Amino acid sequence: MTPALRKELRSKAHALKPVVLTGQAGVTKNVLAEIELALDHHELIKVRLRAERDARKEMTTMVCNKTGADLIQSIGQIITLYREKPED
Numbered sequence: 001m002t003p004a005l006r007k008e009l010r011s012k013a014h015a016l017k018p019v020v021l022t023g024q025a026g027v028t029k030n031v032l033a034e035i036e037l038a039l040d041h042h043e044l045i046k047v048r049l050r051a052e053r054d055a056r057k058e059m060t061t062m063v064c065n066k067t068g069a070d071l072i073q074s075i076g077q078i079i080t081l082y083r084e085k086p087e088d
Helices: 003-013 029-042 053-067
Strands: 044-048 070-075 078-082
Touching (some): 003 070, 029 044, 029 053, 053 070, 053 078
Antiparallel strands (some): 044 078, 070 078
């Protein structure tokens, strides 16, 4: 991903609200399924990870690896993910 594309996606994501929220259980397979659906539908999403800082880093890495999404930015508890829509 080029820095210019990442910058453009960050600016588009600024107005977005988180579409997936994690709870006390963290990133479960149901949460991953919701993230997959949201990425298929929207391409660019925000996810709120409710956990400690170190746990959030691990969760972010796991989510990106399992969904194939690119991490655009991480600010506090909010991560912004991008994955190009699959062609029909």
